[in-house]
Amino acid sequence: MRELLSKKILQLKPSGIRKFFDVANEIPDVISLGVGEPDFETPYHIREVGIQALQSGKTFYTSNSGLKDLRKEICTYSQEKIGNYYEPNSEVIVTVGGSEAIDLVLRTIINPGDEIIYIEPSFVSYLPCILMTGGVPVSIELKPEKKFRLTKEQLEKVITNKSKALILSYPNNPTGAIMEREDLQALIDVIQKNNLLVISDEIYSELTYNKHHVSIASFPEMKERTIVINGFSKNFAMTGWRLGYALGNYEIIQQMIKVHQYAIMCAPTISQYAAIEALQNGQEDVIHMRESYNQRRSFLYHELNRLKLHCFEPEGAFYMFPDIREFGMSSEEFAVDLLNKEKVAVVPGNAFGDCGEGFIRISYAYSIFELKEAIKRIEKYVLSKRV
Amino acid sequence: MQKKEILSLLELIEQNGDLSELELAIMLNLKEIEIHETIESLKSSNIICGYHTLINWDKVTNDDVKALVELRVTPQGGDGYERLAEKIKEYPQVKALYLLSGSYDFLVLVDGKNIKEISLFVSSKLASINEVQNTTTHFVLRKYKDLGVDFDNKKVDERMVVTP
Known part of the structure; x- marks a missing residue:
């Protein structure tokens, strides 16, 4: 059978996470710190709007780019958060999670042989999505000593005349790293000089602690060449609704819509209605969740230090990435x-x-009691190994 | 400690009464001594009024009956409600007491071993107070949720064990 299949796909490595899931799933009474999604349920007022949408028969397709009201809300929200105006009719597309937006944008920009620069460690989808599209992945390895931030020098080093785009993923999964304004500022020169596009995956944008998230698109000279990817999964605890979006120059977004319309048609309608509610009335939930994550972050970071497990102090997302x-x-x-x-x-x-x-990678999207119990077990393990 | 920090502290211990002062200090990025002093001061000013355990008694015993009793009263003088409240809340059977707007004045949560005991308490103690015009007793048939906690459904983590 294998000879009938795509060589490109056969060569793709299955996700390391999937492999580990199969092992972990077989063991009873596991305390898992392995989950990449919020422990909060979607706030009830948002779920209720989803229920109402279903009850009132909102069960049809929406336009390819998404409900107009949702696109308007996304643009209002983005104006407030990033400071940029995006035109609701042409510069935004609603997708099936941020993941689809990543795939869409890569399929839209890559010609065979184009080099796409991305950072590692990072979310598992970039590399395979680049490969599936015929692009050439070029990774930059980031180090905890540099707070897992990307520097101008690192970027310059990998640029060739085939370089097409840079994927930035901050706040970062799995390290919890962020990029501050001056870190981003330092890259702009290189990006412009080499005419790179930037794909900025900001899915954890609401989850930074003690510092505000800065989007590279907020620099006026970067808006045109940046595609911002965001979504509802992490910021509003809506993973299962599968809803994300991309913002950017209309020429790119319009081409992305073509890929999306043939592959997906439109994002789930019920989810789109719920997402309107999230953007209109969900900010208080976001603040509450962020505060709670921050408390757990402080706790877990303190405990890892106590166990002398060397760990970079994360400033975003809900992960820690200790050195073992x-x-x-x-x-x-x-x-x-x-x-x-x-x-x-x-x-x-x-x-x-x-x-x-x-x-x-340790996730702290768990209750403080689960974290306490998990730390107790990790402590026992670590001590036994150090004897 | 700043007001915002005190609010965070109170919200945290309201939900998690068994966190130690050290754990609270770590979680809120404050010093243990600050937490200790703040909690002591909140106790002495009666803002922190006690630490209790939320128990679903229905699962433990059949000798636990609760009733919500509405009282309509004619208060005497300016502090009439206050004086009445002082009197009513002294009874150990009274677990909660609220003064309300609307068609009646007080709502009293009464605990007892059985219906008879509560009925007796209402008729002999509450209804017999001079200012009480009439009482309506509602027996609790089932408690679904209390203090924000769902009594029926223990939340289970529905997430997969490992995800990206």
């Missing part, structure tokens, strides 16, 4: 051993790129 190299095991060996011995599931760092080797 002292134990002389690979990330996968460590994660599997911790799972078998103490029944705590974490994600091996190499699932997020080769340079994640030697690290594990």
Whole structure:
């Protein structure tokens, strides 16, 4: 059968997370810190609007780019958050999660052989999506010593005459790193000089702690060449609704709509109605969730330090990325051993790129009681290994 | 401690009564001594009024009957409501007491072992107060939710064990 299949797809490595999921899922009484989604349920007023939409028969397709009212709300929200005006009729597209937007934009811009620069460690989809589109992935390995931020020098080093675009993913999954205004400012020169597009995946934009998220699109000279990707999953705890969006220059967005209309048609209608409610009345929920994540972040960071597990202090998203190299095991060996011995599931760092080797991702989208229990188990494990 | 921090502290301990002062300090990015002093001061000014455990008694015993009793009263003088409230809330059977707007004045949450005990309490103690014009007693058939906690459904984590 395999000879009948696409070589490109056959060569694609299955997600490291999927592999680990199959192991972890078989073990009873696991405390999992391996989840990449909020522990909060979608706020009830948002769910209620979804229910009403379903009850009143809002069960038809929407326009390809999404409900007009939703696009308007997204543009209002983005104006407030990024400071840019996007035209609701032409510069925004509603997608099936941020993930679809990533795929769409890559399919829209890549010609075979184009090099797409992305950072590692990062979300698992960039590399395979680039490969599936015939692009050439070029990764930049980021280091905890530099707070996992991208520098001008690192970017310059990988640029060739084939470079097409740079994917920025901040606040970052899995490291929790952010880029501040001056960090972004430093890149602009190189980006402009080399005529790069920027794909800015800002899915965790509401989840930064003690500092505000800055979008690279907010620099006037960057707006035209930046495609902002965002969505409702993390910011509004709406993962299962599968709803995201992309903002950018109409020439790009209009081409993305073509791909989207043939592949997907439109994002789920009920989710779109719920998302309007999220944008109109969900800010208080966001503030509440952010405060709660921040408390857990402080707790977990303190506890990892107490256990002398070296860890970069994250300033965004809801992950920590501690260094486990002292134990002389690979990330996968460590994660599997911790799972078998103490029944705590974490994600091996190499699932997020080769340079994640030697690290594990711990999510703090869990109640404080789960975190306390998990830390107790991790402590026991770590002490047994250090003897 | 700033007002915002005090609010965060209160919200946190209202939901999680068993966090230690050290844990609270870590979570709120404050010093343990600040947490300790603030909690002591909140206790002495009766803002923190106690630490209790929320129990679903229905699952433990059949000897637990609750009633919500409406009281219509004719208060005497300017502080009539206050004096009446002082009197009513002294009864150990009274678990909660509210003064309300609307068609009656007080709502009294009464605890007892059985219907008879509560009926007796209402007729002999509450209805017999001079200012009480009439009473309406509603027996609680079932408690679904209390203090924000759903009594029927223990939330289970529906998320998959590992996701990107």
